Amino acid sequence: VPDALSTLKERLGRIADLSTARLVLEWDLQTMMPPGGAAARAEHLTTLEILTHELFTSDEVGNLLDELRPLEASLPHDDVDGCLLRVTRRDYEKATCVPTELAAEITHVTTEAHPVWVSARAGADWNAFRPWLERILELKLRYADCFPPGDDPYDVFLDDFEPGMRTADVRAIFDRLKPELVDLTLANSEAPAERFVGGPFPSEAQHAISLDVMRAFGADDGSFRLDPAVHPFCTSFSVSDVRLTTRYAEHDLTAHSLFSTMHEVGHGLYERGIDPSLERTPLGHGCSSALHESQSRLWENVIGRSLPFWRWFYPRMQAAHPEVLGSVPLERFHRTVNGVRPGLIRVDADETTYGLHIILRFELEQELLTGRLAPADVPAAWNARMADYLGVVVPDDGVGCLQDVHWSFGGFGYFPTYQLGNVISVQIWDRLREDVGDTDELIERGDFAPIHEWLRESLYRLGRMYTPEETIRRVAGGPIDPEPYLRYLRDKDASLAAA
Amino acid sequence: VPDALSTLKERLGRIADLSTARLVLEWDLQTMMPPGGAAARAEHLTTLEILTHELFTSDEVGNLLDELRPLEASLPHDDVDGCLLRVTRRDYEKATCVPTELAAEITHVTTEAHPVWVSARAGADWNAFRPWLERILELKLRYADCFPPGDDPYDVFLDDFEPGMRTADVRAIFDRLKPELVDLTLANSEAPAERFVGGPFPSEAQHAISLDVMRAFGADDGSFRLDPAVHPFCTSFSVSDVRLTTRYAEHDLTAHSLFSTMHEVGHGLYERGIDPSLERTPLGHGCSSALHESQSRLWENVIGRSLPFWRWFYPRMQAAHPEVLGSVPLERFHRTVNGVRPGLIRVDADETTYGLHIILRFELEQELLTGRLAPADVPAAWNARMADYLGVVVPDDGVGCLQDVHWSFGGFGYFPTYQLGNVISVQIWDRLREDVGDTDELIERGDFAPIHEWLRESLYRLGRMYTPEETIRRVAGGPIDPEPYLRYLRDKDASLAAA
Numbered sequence: 001v002p003d004a005l006s007t008l009k010e011r012l013g014r015i016a017d018l019s020t021a022r023l024v025l026e027w028d029l030q031t032m033m034p035p036g037g038a039a040a041r042a043e044h045l046t047t048l049e050i051l052t053h054e055l056f057t058s059d060e061v062g063n064l065l066d067e068l069r070p071l072e073a074s075l076p077h078d079d080v081d082g083c084l085l086r087v088t089r090r091d092y093e094k095a096t097c098v099p100t101e102l103a104a105e106i107t108h109v110t111t112e113a114h115p116v117w118v119s120a121r122a123g124a125d126w127n128a129f130r131p132w133l134e135r136i137l138e139l140k141l142r143y144a145d146c147f148p149p150g151d152d153p154y155d156v157f158l159d160d161f162e163p164g165m166r167t168a169d170v171r172a173i174f175d176r177l178k179p180e181l182v183d184l185t186l187a188n189s190e191a192p193a194e195r196f197v198g199g200p201f202p203s204e205a206q207h208a209i210s211l212d213v214m215r216a217f218g219a220d221d222g223s224f225r226l227d228p229a230v231h232p233f234c235t236s237f238s239v240s241d242v243r244l245t246t247r248y249a250e251h252d253l254t255a256h257s258l259f260s261t262m263h264e265v266g267h268g269l270y271e272r273g274i275d276p277s278l279e280r281t282p283l284g285h286g287c288s289s290a291l292h293e294s295q296s297r298l299w300e301n302v303i304g305r306s307l308p309f310w311r312w313f314y315p316r317m318q319a320a321h322p323e324v325l326g327s328v329p330l331e332r333f334h335r336t337v338n339g340v341r342p343g344l345i346r347v348d349a350d351e352t353t354y355g356l357h358i359i360l361r362f363e364l365e366q367e368l369l370t371g372r373l374a375p376a377d378v379p380a381a382w383n384a385r386m387a388d389y390l391g392v393v394v395p396d397d398g399v400g401c402l403q404d405v406h407w408s409f410g411g412f413g414y415f416p417t418y419q420l421g422n423v424i425s426v427q428i429w430d431r432l433r434e435d436v437g438d439t440d441e442l443i444e445r446g447d448f449a450p451i452h453e454w455l456r457e458s459l460y461r462l463g464r465m466y467t468p469e470e471t472i473r474r475v476a477g478g479p480i481d482p483e484p485y486l487r488y489l490r491d492k493d494a495s496l497a498a499a
Numbered sequence: 500v501p502d503a504l505s506t507l508k509e510r511l512g513r514i515a516d517l518s519t520a521r522l523v524l525e526w527d528l529q530t531m532m533p534p535g536g537a538a539a540r541a542e543h544l545t546t547l548e549i550l551t552h553e554l555f556t557s558d559e560v561g562n563l564l565d566e567l568r569p570l571e572a573s574l575p576h577d578d579v580d581g582c583l584l585r586v587t588r589r590d591y592e593k594a595t596c597v598p599t600e601l602a603a604e605i606t607h608v609t610t611e612a613h614p615v616w617v618s619a620r621a622g623a624d625w626n627a628f629r630p631w632l633e634r635i636l637e638l639k640l641r642y643a644d645c646f647p648p649g650d651d652p653y654d655v656f657l658d659d660f661e662p663g664m665r666t667a668d669v670r671a672i673f674d675r676l677k678p679e680l681v682d683l684t685l686a687n688s689e690a691p692a693e694r695f696v697g698g699p700f701p702s703e704a705q706h707a708i709s710l711d712v713m714r715a716f717g718a719d720d721g722s723f724r725l726d727p728a729v730h731p732f733c734t735s736f737s738v739s740d741v742r743l744t745t746r747y748a749e750h751d752l753t754a755h756s757l758f759s760t761m762h763e764v765g766h767g768l769y770e771r772g773i774d775p776s777l778e779r780t781p782l783g784h785g786c787s788s789a790l791h792e793s794q795s796r797l798w799e800n801v802i803g804r805s806l807p808f809w810r811w812f813y814p815r816m817q818a819a820h821p822e823v824l825g826s827v828p829l830e831r832f833h834r835t836v837n838g839v840r841p842g843l844i845r846v847d848a849d850e851t852t853y854g855l856h857i858i859l860r861f862e863l864e865q866e867l868l869t870g871r872l873a874p875a876d877v878p879a880a881w882n883a884r885m886a887d888y889l890g891v892v893v894p895d896d897g898v899g900c901l902q903d904v905h906w907s908f909g910g911f912g913y914f915p916t917y918q919l920g921n922v923i924s925v926q927i928w929d930r931l932r933e934d935v936g937d938t939d940e941l942i943e944r945g946d947f948a949p950i951h952e953w954l955r956e957s958l959y960r961l962g963r964m965y966t967p968e969e970t971i972r973r974v975a976g977g978p979i980d981p982e983p984y985l986r987y988l989r990d991k992d993a994s995l996a997a998a
Contacts, residue, residue, distance in 0.1 A: 013542070013546070014546045014549070014550070017542055017543045017545075017546035017547070018546065018547075018550070020539070020543050021520045021521075021523075021524060021543055021546075021547060022520075024520075024523060024527055024543075025520060025523055028523055028527065032531070033736075033740060034720065034721055034722050034723060034724055034739075034740055034741075035721050035722075036719075036722035036737070036739025036740050037722075037736055037737055037739060037740030039737070039739075040519070040736060040737030040739070040740060040778065040779075041737075041740070043512070043516055043779060044516045044519050044520055044523075044736070046516075047512070047513045047516035047520075048517075048520060050513070051513070051517070051550065220535075221533065222533055222534050222535045223533050223534075223535035223536075224533060225531065225533055237532075237536055237539060237540070237543070238535070238536055238538070238539030238540075240533070240535030240536060240538075240539070241532060241533055241535050241536030241539060241540070242533075279539065280539075280542060
């Protein structure tokens, strides 16, 4: 039996390496590749997908898993090898449902779609992207057909990002949030925009100060990079090789690269904190998208938009942008980067309106995937709902339904995990403060190490050992619960109003 | 038979994609990767090597090649499919000699050796690198033992970079060159160094003007990038995704990034010019290292150090470095970047002394590989020969025997191809001028298109269709011949003396 286990680990190591090679090629595609590389890159990624899928769904892996069933049953739930076998078996069972040809085609089409999306977004040209979305939708529906039907047609998509969660669970949480978010948004909809919001904030200064905050949060130069990308993201090629990306808008404080950097640092610290012994196994990544987003949103918002944080960091921010911020008092700045201000762009949204951007996407995705909404009608549906939920008029699709990268890679099911992450982030934060003590005082002197260490020990190091549900219970002490998050938003709203 | 051919092409396409993934990971390793990524990267590259080697040396490929033998015999020598089968068969026969485990171990050890070399070089610490060289030597000798013995123990190493060439052929050429190079060097050894050689040349200005010359030579932004690296190199991931690297020394004109950029542009234009139909096949790269170097040295030296080039480009160079070069006349600048000046660093050497740097390495490699020289004795042997051939005292190993990356990746057999490239570059240039006409006039007005086009049509597009020997005959009209090169060096020397 130990022989079968080490053979399996060796095979999984190879598969993990191939998957990582693909991640490197995808990172390169989004950060470094000249446009001429696109067609060949689709071939490279497709081949990597084919070989990874063939290796993982091979009879050899299946036979090893069969042979190791008695070992798995004999091991305690917490045993790392037991976790490895459990998670590998689940992944294997999902992967073997999907024919290699289909997996390959999805990779090929979505890779080709990336530059199409980039230029459609730049040109605010929905019709340039629409045929690609149609093709991707068709492929993803064929993908869904590979699995036994769930309670809801959306379940299969959600499961790829939030294993084990049901659409009905998400809907229950969002139904609780939506009216409260709409109320809070409308109550704040008349706040005037601040003059200094328009910058200019030169890219070089944004980059330098983004590196500052990245380091302060605990991202070491030996293991992290920060590069520009059209759509900010984080990826990792080992626990000590983490790639963050951000972007630079020079005329909008709420789109300052600092915020997307803090967001991606949260993802990066999670990957960086995974127990190194889990590397090159299926356990060596973050547990789920919602747990990942709980960390990006915790560092970006719960910490990075707090008053204690800005008490510490604001002098540096002023020094980075002396003409624009030199004479702006801290309190006014803090109010500006927290104020509820309905806007067009999800990733630049304040914490309250953010959820409405997600709910909009969650609804549209379900309608698209069940055929109730045709790709041609997405702009109209998008714009109508932006008006309804946020009171915002969308001037063009570039800042409307083309703003996000996700549909171009077929990532249906991802969006809701952002808002679940917001909800979980506050649950985790409440628990953290019980153990760590006066976090305001720590943050105010820029000492993030105790916070980082608690998160590493309680969450990051676990990787994918447990299911998302188990992991949330471990780190937050209970199941997903929207109440702490709503309380957090209301408290913030009240304190801003009082300030 | 057509079915077997298309199956083979499909397999070779996958193998080419895997090889390209490896190139992307290697490029990333040398340009982007944070140091923390090194250990995992060795695993990734080793896995890619294992899978590539397994796929290529599989019985399936062997059986397809057997099945296609009659087709290959029936096709004319110039038929692309015929070329593909011929080259694939040769590659296959070589690859099947080497066990996958050994190929994997070489990849693993040489990848781990890269950061060791970088830091040993920075610290001028031969002893830090020596055990790695010993290990790499041992592996490469085991590698050599996989093949039937050649006329010379070095033949097997040379063949990896210059297929079909023998050590005896190289030695004959170098024996012809060496006394002439030594004479030319000694005759010039008393030229005083120019004051402005020391700069400063700020990195940003070097980068900007390196991009200028890259574009002027025909490297389009849609297909090229230029990044810094410890040791400049060029790699390509498709004919329209070419990555150049350079480095920035701020206090040495002869180490200005412009020269290494022009060198790498030469490599890049070659890869860029390969017929796109050869992509994802074994024919889709440059023909041999010497032919590749003929292009880097042609663009860097034959064009890039010529007086017509500087008549055109010098005003831009002065504008990039106004304090240092503003009042330096063209002729004096041109003399400085061409003057024979024995120095420590190969890649910064003038055209005359360059060959002596190569001959030194060619000799030491043969002695190392036959056990006549122990790794521990390399510094002493290196320094003694630098004194003999170049009259140069080596102050430390960082600028001595640790300066080049090649041994760290086991690239024994590569160095001689640089000097062969110099020799071939002049043969090609003579031929090009017969067809293109007054190249001086073209260069002087910055019109490189007719030169680029001739090279593309005569050489680049062919990829690996023909053997290096055949290809040299096609493009240069005859076999390798050192006489035109010696004439070129003597003419240059005379014209500089007269100026």
